[in-house]
Amino acid sequence: MTFADLWKLFVRHPQNVIGVTMLAGYLFMAVVGPSLYPAILPTNANAIYLPPSWVHPLGTDYAGRDVLALIVIGTRAVLEVASTAAVITVVVGVVIGLWSGFLGGRVDMILMRITDMFLTVPGLPLLILIASIVSMTNPLLIAVLLSITAWGGLARAVRSQVLSYREREYVEAARSLRLGTRHILFQEITPNLMPYIVMHLLLAVTGAIYAEVGLFYLGVFPYKSNNWGVMLNLAYNQGGAIYSSQSMFYLIAPMAAILLLQLAIVLVLRFVEEVFNPRLRVS
Amino acid sequence: MDPTPILQIERLAVEYHTGRTVVRAVDQIDLTLNRGEILGLVGESGCGKTTLGHALLRMIEKPHRIVGGRIWFDNLGEVLEMNKASLSRYRWEHIAYVFQSAQNALNPLLTVRQQARLVIQAHPGGKYRDPDQRMTELLRMVNLDPRRVLTAYPHELSGGMKQRVGVALALMLDPEVIVLDEPTTALDVVSQATILEILRDVHQRLNTTMMFITHDMAVVAELADRVAVMYAGRIVELGSVDAVFYTARHPYTQALMAAVPSLDGRPGGLRAIQGHPPDLRQLPPGCRFQDRCPLAVEACRVREPLPVPVGDGHEAACLRLDEPPLKEVNQ
Amino acid sequence: MKIVKRAGSALVMVFAVTTATFFLVRLMPGSPYATELYQLQQQGYSVVQAENQVRVLFGFAVQGPLWLQYLHYLGGLVHGNLGTSIMYPGESVLGLIGKAVPWTVLIVCVSLLICFAIGVGLGTLAAYLRGGWFDQIVTIGSSLLNGIPQYLTAILLFYFLATLGHLFPIGGAYSPAVHPGFNLGFVGSVFYHAMLPILSFVFSGFAGWALLMKSSTVSVLGEDFIFTAKAMAIRERDVVISYVSKNAMLPLFTSLLLSLGFMFGGSVYVEQVFNYPGLGQLFLNSTNSRDFPLMQGCFLLLTTAVITANFVADVLYTRLDPRIRQ
Numbered sequence: 001m002t003f004a005d006l007w008k009l010f011v012r013h014p015q016n017v018i019g020v021t022m023l024a025g026y027l028f029m030a031v032v033g034p035s036l037y038p039a040i041l042p043t044n045a046n047a048i049y050l051p052p053s054w055v056h057p058l059g060t061d062y063a064g065r066d067v068l069a070l071i072v073i074g075t076r077a078v079l080e081v082a083s084t085a086a087v088i089t090v091v092v093g094v095v096i097g098l099w100s101g102f103l104g105g106r107v108d109m110i111l112m113r114i115t116d117m118f119l120t121v122p123g124l125p126l127l128i129l130i131a132s133i134v135s136m137t138n139p140l141l142i143a144v145l146l147s148i149t150a151w152g153g154l155a156r157a158v159r160s161q162v163l164s165y166r167e168r169e170y171v172e173a174a175r176s177l178r179l180g181t182r183h184i185l186f187q188e189i190t191p192n193l194m195p196y197i198v199m200h201l202l203l204a205v206t207g208a209i210y211a212e213v214g215l216f217y218l219g220v221f222p223y224k225s226n227n228w229g230v231m232l233n234l235a236y237n238q239g240g241a242i243y244s245s246q247s248m249f250y251l252i253a254p255m256a257a258i259l260l261l262q263l264a265i266v267l268v269l270r271f272v273e274e275v276f277n278p279r280l281r282v283s
Numbered sequence: 284m285d286p287t288p289i290l291q292i293e294r295l296a297v298e299y300h301t302g303r304t305v306v307r308a309v310d311q312i313d314l315t316l317n318r319g320e321i322l323g324l325v326g327e328s329g330c331g332k333t334t335l336g337h338a339l340l341r342m343i344e345k346p347h348r349i350v351g352g353r354i355w356f357d358n359l360g361e362v363l364e365m366n367k368a369s370l371s372r373y374r375w376e377h378i379a380y381v382f383q384s385a386q387n388a389l390n391p392l393l394t395v396r397q398q399a400r401l402v403i404q405a406h407p408g409g410k411y412r413d414p415d416q417r418m419t420e421l422l423r424m425v426n427l428d429p430r431r432v433l434t435a436y437p438h439e440l441s442g443g444m445k446q447r448v449g450v451a452l453a454l455m456l457d458p459e460v461i462v463l464d465e466p467t468t469a470l471d472v473v474s475q476a477t478i479l480e481i482l483r484d485v486h487q488r489l490n491t492t493m494m495f496i497t498h499d500m501a502v503v504a505e506l507a508d509r510v511a512v513m514y515a516g517r518i519v520e521l522g523s524v525d526a527v528f529y530t531a532r533h534p535y536t537q538a539l540m541a542a543v544p545s546l547d548g549r550p551g552g553l554r555a556i557q558g559h560p561p562d563l564r565q566l567p568p569g570c571r572f573q574d575r576c577p578l579a580v581e582a583c584r585v586r587e588p589l590p591v592p593v594g595d596g597h598e599a600a601c602l603r604l605d606e607p608p609l610k611e612v613n614q
Numbered sequence: 615m616k617i618v619k620r621a622g623s624a625l626v627m628v629f630a631v632t633t634a635t636f637f638l639v640r641l642m643p644g645s646p647y648a649t650e651l652y653q654l655q656q657q658g659y660s661v662v663q664a665e666n667q668v669r670v671l672f673g674f675a676v677q678g679p680l681w682l683q684y685l686h687y688l689g690g691l692v693h694g695n696l697g698t699s700i701m702y703p704g705e706s707v708l709g710l711i712g713k714a715v716p717w718t719v720l721i722v723c724v725s726l727l728i729c730f731a732i733g734v735g736l737g738t739l740a741a742y743l744r745g746g747w748f749d750q751i752v753t754i755g756s757s758l759l760n761g762i763p764q765y766l767t768a769i770l771l772f773y774f775l776a777t778l779g780h781l782f783p784i785g786g787a788y789s790p791a792v793h794p795g796f797n798l799g800f801v802g803s804v805f806y807h808a809m810l811p812i813l814s815f816v817f818s819g820f821a822g823w824a825l826l827m828k829s830s831t832v833s834v835l836g837e838d839f840i841f842t843a844k845a846m847a848i849r850e851r852d853v854v855i856s857y858v859s860k861n862a863m864l865p866l867f868t869s870l871l872l873s874l875g876f877m878f879g880g881s882v883y884v885e886q887v888f889n890y891p892g893l894g895q896l897f898l899n900s901t902n903s904r905d906f907p908l909m910q911g912c913f914l915l916l917t918t919a920v921i922t923a924n925f926v927a928d929v930l931y932t933r934l935d936p937r938i939r940q
Contacts, residue, residue, distance in 0.1 A: 120924060121631060122879030125897060125916045129909065132901040133639060210763040217765055218886060218898060236769065236887070243777045251773060255766050266757060342845050371847040380845045387838035391937060392860050401856065405848045436936040452846070 009275060016274075019267025026261055030079040033072035041065040041073075049246040059249040061231075062238055067253050070226055074254070077139075077227035081212050084143035085150070086204035093151040094197060097158025098185055102166065112159070115152045123149035127211065131220045142221060146208045154200050158193060165189050195276035202269050206262055213258060228254035286317035288357070289459055289492055290339065290378075295352030297334050297343055306563045308334045308347065310516040313590070316460065318357075321486060321493045323507030323524070325500060325539070327560060331516040332496045333383065336462045339494070340374050341365070357459070375402065376409050378460040379453035381446070383468065388449055389437040395422075395448055396433045402455050409456045421451035424488070425481050443474030447481060454485065460492045467502060479506055500543045504528060509596075512536045515560050515571040518590070522597030532599040534576045570602065578603045617929055624925040631917045636687055639910055640680070650700075650906070670698055696914070697907035701900065707911035710896060715915070717787050718885070718892035721808050722877045725815030730870060732816070733823020734863065740824065741831030741862075753828065756821035764880050768814035768887035775810060776888075782810050785889030811884045815877060826869065831862040864935055871927035875920030 010016050044064030052059050058067035100111040126149055136142050166189075174184045215221055216229025219237070223230045231254040236242050242251065297309040309331045316322055326332050334347065341362055343349050354362040356377065365373055382388035390398060396415060403414040411417040419429040425447040437445055446466055453461050463482070467475040483506065486493060495507055503510050503524065510527045512520040512535065520533040531537045541554045558575040567573060569584040576583065582602055590600040654664035690697070696707035740752040776782045783789070788803040834840065835858060843857045881894035889895070897912035899905075932938045 117627065117630060120627060120875075120917075120921055122875060122916050122920050124879040124882055125913050128882065128898065128901055129635070129913050130638070132904065132909065206761070210761070214763055214765050214883060218882070220901065232765075232769065242769075242773055245778050248773075251769070255770065258766065259762070262762070263758065340845050342841065344841075374845055374847040380842075382838060382842055388842045390839045390843070390857055390861070392864070392935070393856060397856075401843075401848050401852050402846050405846065405852065438937045 006275065010271065013271075015267050016271040019264050019271060022260065022264035023268050026075060026079065026264065029072050029075040031076070034076050037066075037069045037073060041069055049244065049250065051246070052249055058253050061250045062234065062247070067250050070231055071228070071253055071257050073225075074227040074231065075257070077225050078209060078212060078229075081139050081143050081146070082205050082208040084140065085146035085208035085212070086201055088143060088147040089150040089204045089208070090154065090197060090201050092147065093154030093200070094158050094190075094193070096151070097155040098162055098189070100155065101159035101162030102185055102189070108159075112156070115155050118149065119152035119156070121149075124211075124214075127215060128218070128220050131215065136221045142212065143208075146211050147204075149211075150204060150207055154204070157196070157200075161193055161196065162189060165192060195272075198276070199269060199272055202265055202272065206265050209258065209261065213254075228257055286320065288315045289318040290316040290357065291353075291355045292335075292339075293353040293355070295335070295338060295354065296350045297331070297338055298348050298350045299334075300346045300348065304564045307516055307566075308563065309338065312352070312518055314511060314518060314521070316492055316494060317509075318459070318492055319490045320508045321495055321506055323503035323510040324494060324496045324513060325498060325503055325510060326513035327498060329560060330513045332513050333464055335513070336380070336464050336494065336496050339460075339462055340378055340380055341370060342374075342380075372406065372408060375453075375458060376406055376456045377458050378462065379456070379458040381449045381453050381461060381463045381466050383464040383466075389445060391437050394434050394436055398452065399433075399455060402452065406456055411456065414455075417455060418451065421454050422448070424454070424485065425451050426477070427451070441474075443470050443477060446470060446474070446478055450478075450481065450485070454489070454491075457489070458491070460494070462494045462496065464496045465498070466495075467497070467499065475502075482506065500528075500539065512539065515566070516563060517571065517600065519572070519601070520599040521590070522594065522599075526594055526597040530594070530597075532593045532597075532604055533572075533601045534578050534603070535572050536599070538575075616932065620925060620928050624921050627921050628918055631921070632688070632691065632914060633684075635910055635913060635917075636684055639906060640683070649904075691914075696911035699900075699908045700905040701903040701908070702905075707908050710908060711893065711911055711915055714891060714893045714896040717808075717890060718878065718881050718894060720804070721811045721815065721884070721890070721892065722874065722881055724808070725812045725819065726870070726874055726877060728812065728816050729819040729823055730866075732820040734827045734859075734866070736820070736824040737827025738831050738859065738862070740828045741835060744828075744832060749828075752824055756824045759817070759821035760825060761822070762818050763883070764814055764818045765883040765887060767817040768811070768884050771810050771814055771817075772887050783807050787891050807890070811888045811890050814884050814887070815880070819873075819877070822873075823866070826866060827862065830865055831858060834858055834862040837861070864931075867934060868927045868931050871923040871930070875923040878916055878919050 010020070042065070044060070046064065048060060048062055048064050050056055050060040050064075056066045056068065058071065061067055061070065096111055096115065100108045100115075127145060130145060130148070134141070134145075136145060174188050213227070213229035213232065216223060216227060217232040217236070219233050221229075223233075231250075235247065235251045235254075292312055292314045295309060295312040296307060299306040299308050312335060314335075324332050324335065334343070337343055337347075338349060339354065339362075341349075341354070349363060352363075356362050356373065359365070359369070359373060359377065362370075362373065389395075393401075396418065399418040400414040403409065403411060403417070415433070418433060422429040422432050427444060427447055432440065432444065432448065437448075440448065449466070466482075467478050470478065479502065482493070485491065495503065497503060507524050509522065510524050511518050512527065512533065514535050520527060520531065520536045527536060528540065531540055535556075538554070538556045542556055556575060561567060561571050561574065567584065569582075569586055570576070570579070570588050573579045573583045578601075580603065586602060588600040588602045590598040591604065592598050593604060650668050651664050654667055655661065659667060694708055696711070699705045699707055699710055702710060736752050736756075740749040743749050772784070776784045783806065787807050788794070788800060789807070792799040792803045794800055840853070840857055843853045848857070878893070881892055882898050883894070884890070885892045885895035886898055893912060893916065897909065897916065900908035900912060
């Protein structure tokens, strides 16, 4: 498929453009956003829970800080961790799935037993348990933690894909040419799994955002910086925001940020699916 | 004894819509089924024979559509104009169907007995009231042990057994006509022989009219009284089995015969048909067989051939019928 | 025979998780046992006293070789001894869990049934009307709603209907004004309090079922045996029930129990938001107060519930599908 074809497909449905634009907006906020604001946002005891205005487009929080600024600054914190977690999830899932499916036999059995165990143990309680034992101050550590409960499904899916590819002709051909396992895995099978991997990466980002924000909301992670989960936590627990209609924007803003990001990812996912799956293009 | 028609099809056309393209899967079909006969309907896959079979029960579903023609059933009248209630009675009480894929034609989650019960319940005006008794009787007729099969789920039966259950279910309400859609195709040779034996037996006992859809000429030769040859949505030749097999007039039929190994095993003479059937989305003007036909002349690319009588009850649709047959085949 | 084998592997799983939890909690840096021991000593207990205290708290000996501690711990489990809570002094972990579990079971099971019913209904309709506007709305709406985190729907419902709207209580499982027991006031109060938690689960849960049911029904509708049923003129009602739904719902039953386990985990969010005294909240509170015996007990129970659900799903599936049943 040429770039022109891709572009034609892209502009055919407005939702593709909307989704990609929204996602780009979030990425822009994450990259550039924090530098637009001072490192420590000014507080103002006289400007608590202000309604939206030109100065504060989304109003202010319990300390008089600008809510929009909090959202923008939080974007980086959220996306950093979530995308790291998604990459770890996908790498671990794909590597284990490939290994297991390709080697088969005892290795496969042991790996799948372990995978099943991770799939069975309820994810959220496990995250909470670990987070309460290990102090989660480092974003990378949080990302690793989030991926612990997420890779199992992908590993199983990749494995079953590999099992079906294994018997196909071109893999047989590669084998009869005595090309090594590594060649077969990475030159012959992995390219065919690419669509799968890309879509799972996007899904893993969504999953990681939910889990991350949720755990910050629950107060399981100690927080150093502001992010959407921390905002929710403070809104729920502090300053009586949850009991006042004045604080509506403060409370709803992080939720809207999450939901719009989710919407953007769903739309982009549909586009990616359309690119990879020609059958969907007909209708 | 003169044949009495039980089912008459006139100028039937079925289209298939995908996106912007329209495919005419069945085109201008005229065909009559006579009471008590076995008619073989043969042709390559994709020629429209299954669609025609479905149309007889008015089982044409989106994206297929009947766009013209008539189907007239003895005593019941015009099938295409039946209301919902009479259509429900027409189906299975008067005409039943034995499906191509024995594997999936039965509901995997119901036992044979449960499926038989649902059939009887759906036809309160039918002849039989006791599904168990009727099914037991029919299972015996198709050489199955009712004690074992009645309470079995489909997956517990072999392919051949499932196909026989399919035949028994089709006979449930003692229909006048049964359409059999490649009932032997997915089976091993022994099961095929068993099914053919059973069908012959059923036909002798009940005198049920049968339309036998297949691509297997040998099966037709063994079972059918008459044979209709379909090509690219049309019937190109129709006649008694003897007439069509020994004095085939349409070049396609002749080619089809040459592609079948002769029964007495004489070597040589086995030829495949060159080329592919035409793309139904973009049919050329004139004859549909022109690109593969050794006899094609300029006129074949312009004029559509219509069926003309070439013998007693034998007709063929070809412009070059005056030509001597290509080669004596299977003689 | 298969059931015995599956039960065996479920037991192995429970055992493995128990063991993993034990060593995880025991070996992590800043081990809670060591912390507790240290804290007690700081409070002026002697080493022996502190050890005794910790033994009571955790339900097994803390000192001695690790394998011995582990055996003590397992021995305690077998006798139903999960230790004593730290934040609720004098209360056994088992007793606390026993009080919390019914509430979680109530909201999780009721919501799951509602989700399932709505999802199956919408999914079936969308499948029958596929391509039409109803299908479009259900499919697009469901893919947007599907996977919206429970805490978001919970907070929104809590904020608008409970704290701002004053339509629902802001916490608890029943009103202090009613007497627990089988009387109308109590049952009514229980349902009144459970309403919003259940709604939160339903909002974030039904869409997944609708999508699942739709795709399952669409694939069943394309099966040959549906065509056969129509050719047999089987009554519409029988086709829908015995042919379509029966086949389409079969794969959903497994997911039903699997998601029961998943929802048990998700109860942490919902119960936290609504201050609902179930297992999820107990677990969360225990982690916040670093009440490790209680935390370990809750986690074990949550995990066992999920593993049991998996096991029951397996068994049920082989019962329901004659193709697997032997």
